[in-house]
Amino acid sequence: MQKVLVVDPERCTGCRLCEVVCSLHHEKTINPYRSRIRVVKWEGVGVYVPMVCQHCESPVCEAVCPMNAISRDPATGAVVINYDRCVGCRMCVLSCPLGGVSIDPKTRKVVKCDLCNGKPQCARFCATNALEFVEPTKADLMRRRAAVEKYSEIVRRLAI
C-alpha cells in the first residue's frame, strides 16, 4: 500500500530539523528557504505547524498547470514536477491552498515535496513523529487513537 506523509502539529516542537534535512538532501546545502517543508510558527503563543505538500487526491497544481508538467508518480504516490515541461509560470504556487509549492530563491524554479523517492527525510529525522510516513489505514487509526487518548484523559481528570 502506498504510504502517506502525515503531519501532526500537536507533536511538533518547532525545531525545524525537517527544513534542514530537506534542503540538505535535495540541494546538498542547508537553507530553509530551499526546503520543501517549512514550519510555520506563532512563537508568541507556542504554536508550530509544519507545512508541506499533501499530495492531494485532486491536486489543484496539476489542474492549473498549463504545461501538464505536474503528475503523480505511480511508484511513490507523490505529486511531482516534470522539469522538462515546466516553464516556471508559478500558477501552481499561486493556486495551492496549502502553500505546498514554493520558489527556490537560487534557481528560481518552482519546487515541491517529492517524498524523497519514497523515503522522506523529514519523517526519518523527526524525533517526535510530528511527521510520519505511514500507510493510510494506520494514519487514520493514529488520529482516532490520539483523539481517544485525549478523551480518556479528560474523563480521568473529571473522575478526580
Next chain:
Amino acid sequence: MVLKRKIAYVDLTKREVKVRDIPLEMRRLYLGGRGLDMYLLYNHVEKGVDPLSPDNVLLVSAGLLVGTPLAAGRTHVGGKSPLTGIVGSTNMGGFFAPELRLAGFDHLVIKGRAEKPTYLWVHDGQVEFMDASGLWGMKVFEAQEAIRKDLGDPDVKSMVIGPAGENLVRFANVMTGLKNSGGRTGMGCLMGSKRLKAIAAKGTMDLELKHPDEYLEYALELNQRMASSRWGRASGKWGTMVIWNYTNTWGGVRVRNFQANQLHHAELIEPQNIEKWSIGTAGCYGCVVHCRHRYVYSDPKYGTFYDEGPEYTSLGAFGAEVGCDRMEYVLVGNHLVNSLGLDTLETGSMIAWAIELYEKGIIDDRVTGGLKLEWGNPDLVFQLVEMIAYRKGIGDILADGPRPAIEKFGPESAYYCIQIKGMSNLHSDERPTPSLALNIATATRGSDHLRSRPAVDLYGLPVEVLEQLYEAKGLTSTWASYEGKAKMVVWQEKLYAVVDSLGICKYHTVFISATAPKWEEWVKLIYYATGLEFTKGELMEVGERIYNIERMFLVREGLSRKDDYLPERYYKEPCPTGLPIAKGRYIDRAEFDKMLDEYYDLHGWDRNGIPKPETLQRLGLDKEPSHKL
C-alpha cells in the same frame, strides 16, 4: 561553504563595518564560536579596560557546526564582563546563530558606543545600522516582534536586551525568542552600555557541507542515539528541572541562600507540577531532545501569559533559594526574568543573599527602604526582581552584582555571599562533592558549572568505566573522594570548550550522560562538514588552548591562585541535611589545596595558577596577542 563564513568588525561610534575572511589557520587553532571569541577577547581588549567603556568589545558568534542537522544552534556572546571584570562568555540556544550564519557571518566584533539607541540588521552579507529609539524600554519578546514589524519580515530572528540591559544591570541577559538566554556574565549589560538594543538577522545564503550525504546519515545516527537515551527522554519530558528533583533528593541544592541543602515538602515544586500548565515542549534549532516547556499560566496579578521554561535554575531562584515551594511562583518568576532580560541565577542568588542579610540583621530597613525581607514571600521576590531591573531602591544596589553590593552592605555581608570571582554560584550545593567544588572554583568565567562540571561523578560508576571515559588512572567511584577529581575537571574543560566552539548544546555531549557523543564523534562531524582533519588528540589540544587563553586573560587582569577558592561557608558549615553521602559533609581546605595543586600541575601552570612559559609555547600561545584577527 561552512569555512567561508566571515567576520564583521562593527564600530558603533564611527558607524563603520569591515568584513574579513577567517583564515583557515585560525579555524584549526580555535574552531569558531567560543574558541575564536576568546582569542578575539584576548586580542581586542587590553588590560584594565572598563567593561562599560566603548573600548570593550561585544563578541557575537556561531560555532563551527551551527546550522547543521544536530542540536547545533548555539549563539556565543563574549566580551569583558561588567559583572566580574574577567572573561565574559555566555551561550544560548534558539534560532539566532543559524540565522546569522545563513546571513553569511560567523563572528561579529562590535566596538564603540552608538550615539543613540541602535540595532544592527544583518542580512545576506550586509550589516546595517538601524534606529532603535522606538524599541528602547521594550521588553524582550515585545522588542523582537517590533523588529519584525519594522523590517516587514516575520522570519527575522534577533538577539535583544530587555529593560535590565538598558538599565545596565550587571547581570542582564542577552535573549532570543521568549526564553533562550545568554544569561551569565552580564553580556546584556555590555550591550546596553553600547546602546545596542538588538542584533537582527535573516539569511538566505546556502550553507554547504563538504560531505552532505555522509553528514546527514551520521547526524541521524547521533540524533537517534540522543533521542532514545534515558537521559534524552527524561529531559524531553521534564526539561532541566529533572536534575533539580534528583539533586534535591540527595541533598545537593541550595535552600534559603545557603542555609540548607535540601528542600523538604518539595512535592508542589517538583517538575511534574508543570503538567497542569504545559502545552508541550519545544526544541531549539535542530534538537531532538526538546527540553523547553511551553506553558500558559493565569496569575491574579500578572494575568494570563504564555512563556517557556522554566529551567533547573529557576526552581532555585524562585523556589528553594528564596524559601518558596510552589511551581506557580516559579512560573511567574521565570516569566518576569524572561520579559525583563535578567539572569535568573544571579537574580535569585542576589535576592536570597539580601534576605539572609536582613534576617541576620546585617542590613536593616534603612537599606531596604522599609521593605521587610523574609523567606517564602513570592510577592516580595517579584517586587525585588522588578526593582533590580529598573534599579529602584535596594534593587539599585543588588543590580550591581555581588562585589559592589558587598561594598555597600559592609564587610560582614561578604561571608554570606555565595560567589566566586564576582559571580554567584549555581543553586546547587557542592560541599558534598569535591569534583564539582573544584569545577566552580576554577571556572574561567567565575563560579560556573558549565565550564568544567564532571556531573558523571555523581553516578558512582565503576572505576574501570570512569578510567576508560576520562582516559586517566587513579580515579575514584565515590563523589566524596578528592582523589583523581582534578583529572576529570580538566578533561571536561577541554570537552566543553570544544563543544561551545562547535555551537552544540552541552546536553549532546558528556555532561549529564556518560554515553553522549564526545571526541570521536566531533572529529567525524568536523570532517564531514568542513573537510578539516583533526585527530582526537589535536581536538583535545584545541580545547586546552581555548581554556588557556581564557586563563591568560584572567592572569593579565591580576587573578591567580588566591581567586580559585570557594566561598568560606563551603569549608566552615557542614551540610545540615541530605542522604548520608551528603549530610555533615563540607570541603576540607587542606584537601582542596592538594586538589588545586594537582589541577595546576595537570595544566602545566605553576602553583600560583599562572600558565608556565613552556605550556604556552606547546599550545602556540607564547606570542599572544598575535592580532591575526
